[in-house]
Amino acid sequence: MNMNRTTVFILYFFVLGLMLTQTSIVLTAEVDNFTQRYDKLNDSTLAINSLINKHLLKAVNETNTSNNFCNKDILFKKIYKELAYGIFWSKIEYLIEEDPHIDKRKIDLDASVYRGISFFQSIPIHIGKLDSIVKIGEHIVGIDKFAHFFAFGYDSYKVAFIDNKGVIEALKKSEDTEKGIYGLLGTGVYSYGDLVANYQGMLFWHEFVYDNSTFTQENSKTLIKCKDNKWVIVKNFDVRDYVDYGWDEGINCSKYWDKNFTGIVLSNISILEQENEDYNYMCPIDPWACEFLLKKYASEGEYLISPYCLQEVVRTNN
Numbered sequence: 001m002n003m004n005r006t007t008v009f010i011l012y013f014f015v016l017g018l019m020l021t022q023t024s025i026v027l028t029a030e031v032d033n034f035t036q037r038y039d040k041l042n043d044s045t046l047a048i049n050s051l052i053n054k055h056l057l058k059a060v061n062e063t064n065t066s067n068n069f070c071n072k073d074i075l076f077k078k079i080y081k082e083l084a085y086g087i088f089w090s091k092i093e094y095l096i097e098e099d100p101h102i103d104k105r106k107i108d109l110d111a112s113v114y115r116g117i118s119f120f121q122s123i124p125i126h127i128g129k130l131d132s133i134v135k136i137g138e139h140i141v142g143i144d145k146f147a148h149f150f151a152f153g154y155d156s157y158k159v160a161f162i163d164n165k166g167v168i169e170a171l172k173k174s175e176d177t178e179k180g181i182y183g184l185l186g187t188g189v190y191s192y193g194d195l196v197a198n199y200q201g202m203l204f205w206h207e208f209v210y211d212n213s214t215f216t217q218e219n220s221k222t223l224i225k226c227k228d229n230k231w232v233i234v235k236n237f238d239v240r241d242y243v244d245y246g247w248d249e250g251i252n253c254s255k256y257w258d259k260n261f262t263g264i265v266l267s268n269i270s271i272l273e274q275e276n277e278d279y280n281y282m283c284p285i286d287p288w289a290c291e292f293l294l295k296k297y298a299s300e301g302e303y304l305i306s307p308y309c310l311q312e313v314v315r316t317n318n
Helices: 003-017 044-065 070-084 089-098 123-127 142-163 167-179 191-209 259-275 288-296 307-317
Strands: 134-137 138-140 224-227 229-231
Touching: 044 070, 044 089, 044 134, 044 229, 070 089, 070 142, 089 142, 134 167, 138 142, 142 191, 259 307, 288 307
Parallel strands: none
Antiparallel strands: 134 138, 224 229
């Protein structure tokens, strides 16, 4: 990057000040998907599903109480308020962090793979806390990804399907966002995991409501439909429909601000591997998972999948 970090942070706080005049600002936090990934973590799928379904039901009931006769815009606003809205953190991040039934691991900066990153290399990492990680099936994900799923996924949905600019334009907008204050420009981290969560969130917002206009027939991801002028939940949300290896920054490797930033993080990961010889830590941790992602996202991979994943697949297949 050409700009030095001092210039970047002057710009960062200027833009942040402007953004604070808005009713909602979701920045999300960074996550360490390496240091504690092999800790014994209980699968939180059911607990997170229960939490999300509780708030979806609340949004549906509030919309129906207002006699809005299956107004999709109002339903979406209610759901966004329940799960995506927030100041700095989205509501879903707070809900997961505070839920005692959800097993999670949190780490201090000085014990993480970001230790050694100076204050002026990443002010947001220093003034904020790193997000916790949770386990969804076999996937290790940061709770920041759920903010990306609901909040930034909604932004992508609007670009692709409300503004009718299409999925590729939504992917490009998501990419630009990750390069900016929400990612590389702000924290020094460009997360492909964020981009996959954004994309899957876009699909969620597009698929989960059937209102006789979006689909010619109900979709397998349909959760809510209109019946007798009321919204009815016909199927519970299941996070496993959307979470995959792409959410895991230990597999879908992030990029960093410059060579120095990258070197510090990779050195810390290398130390982890030296101290724990029975485990893999260097990203991508699972080359097979990279191959899976490249096949799954064949059409969108250039926007969603880390080049480190591609390089590893090429290396292992040669």
